[in-house]
Amino acid sequence: EAGVTQFPSHSVIEKGQTVTLRCDPISGHDNLYWYRRVMGKEIKFLLHFVKESKQDESGMPNNRFLAERTGGTYSTLKVQPAELEDSGVYFCASSRNPVNAGTAYGYTFGSGTRLTVV
Amino acid sequence: AQSVSQHNHHVILSEAASLELGCNYSYGGTVNLFWYVQYPGQHLQLLLKYFSGDPLVKGIKGFEAEFIKSKFSFNLRKPSVQWSDTAEYFCAVKPPAGGYQKVTFGIGTKLQVIP
Numbered sequence: 704e705a706g707v708t709q710f711p712s713h714s715v716i717e718k719g720q721t722v723t724l725r726c727d728p729i730s731g732h733d734n735l736y737w738y739r740r741v742m743g744k745e746i747k748f749l750l751h752f753v754k755e756s757k758q759d760e761s762g763m764p765n766n767r768f769l770a771e772r773t774g775g776t777y778s779t780l781k782v783q784p785a786e787l788e789d790s791g792v793y794f795c796a797s798s799r800n801p802v803n804a805g806t807a808y809g810y811t812f813g814s815g816t817r818l819t820v821v
Numbered sequence: 822a823q824s825v826s827q828h829n830h831h832v833i834l835s836e837a838a839s840l841e842l843g844c845n846y847s848y849g850g851t852v853n854l855f856w857y858v859q860y861p862g863q864h865l866q867l868l869l870k871y872f873s874g875d876p877l878v879k880g881i882k883g884f885e886a887e888f889i890k891s892k893f894s895f896n897l898r899k900p901s902v903q904w905s906d907t908a909e910y911f912c913a914v915k916p917p918a919g920g921y922q923k924v925t926f927g928i929g930t931k932l933q934v935i936p
Contacts, residue, residue: 706864745825746911746926759923775894794865810924812857812865 705729707813716821721783724816727816728777728797734758736810737770741791749793752778764789778797785820790798792817823848825912825927833933834902842897842930844886845891854895855913855924856886865930872917882906907934922924 708727716722728735737749748769750760754775763770767786772778782789792815852912856868869880876888886897895912905910911929 740929743928747926748925749925749933751923762923792917810867814862814864 707795707811709752709793709796709813709816711816712814713817713819715821716785718787718820719784722785722818724780724782724812724818725791726778726780726795726797727797729811732797732799732811733775734798735772735798737778737792738779738796739791740794741782741788744791746794782818787816787820790818790820802816822847822853823852823914823916824927825914825925827910827912827927829926829930831931831933833935834936835903838906838907839933840897840932841901841903842910842912842932844927845893846895846896846912846914847893848886848914848916851917853915853917854886854888855915856880856884856895856897857911857926858908858912861912862906865878868910902932903936904934904936906932908932 707729710725714722716734722753727777733754735752738746741750748762750759750763750770751758752772769781785809795812798810824847825846842915843866853869857865858868859865868884869886869889871880884897884899886895888895910930910932913924915924
């Protein structure tokens with residue numbers, strides 16, 4: 704099966720601009736997760752969709768971040784306006800079953816989008 | 822809240838050397854434990870996992886990890902590394918099944934294997 708696809712793979716924007724990241728999960732995976740890794744730090748959870756609904760958005764850093772998953776397929780993560788501290792790698796993952804991360808139906812990660820805000 | 826500590830942030834080894842990457846977690850209950858690997862330019866991949874049973878877990882590519890409950894540890898090992906093992910390795914934990922639970926990652930360890 705095709706993997707989780709993220710694009711762009713790299714994005715360089717100026718402070719104050721808007722950037723939209725996209726994640727296409729594996730077909731049939733209802734669960735979609737966004738994670739972020741700021742340089743030198745651990746990978747941190749941002750939010751979780753079940754189909755088009757936000758199940759948990761406790762990791763979203765502030766209201767400059769907006770995630771959507773219209774129709775329960777692909778998801779977008781918009782940062783508006785971007786700040787320097789938003790730089791990092793944004794990972795998306797999808798799964799069939801939310802409770803079995805790591806099993807055959809567990810998390811499959813995308814390659815990530817490296818965002819640089821200058 | 823659960824947390825994960827990886828002690829070695831950057832490890833450099835020669836080919837054929839043995840590898841052990843430390844991972845400790847803090848969580849009061851039962852956990853599921855994982856090691857993920859990210860090869861240069863590729864996506865995060867599951868290397869191995871522990872849910873229950875034998876605390877010595879075998880993964881892909883000759884990796885293994887041992888869960889020591891009393892030490893809250895899940896160290897990753899490989900007897901003889903290869904240049905192709907150059908990658909970043911992440912330890913992760915998650916409370917077990919029983920509803921949605923997010924994964925908590927460690928900071929990662931960059932492994933560089935010198936031919």
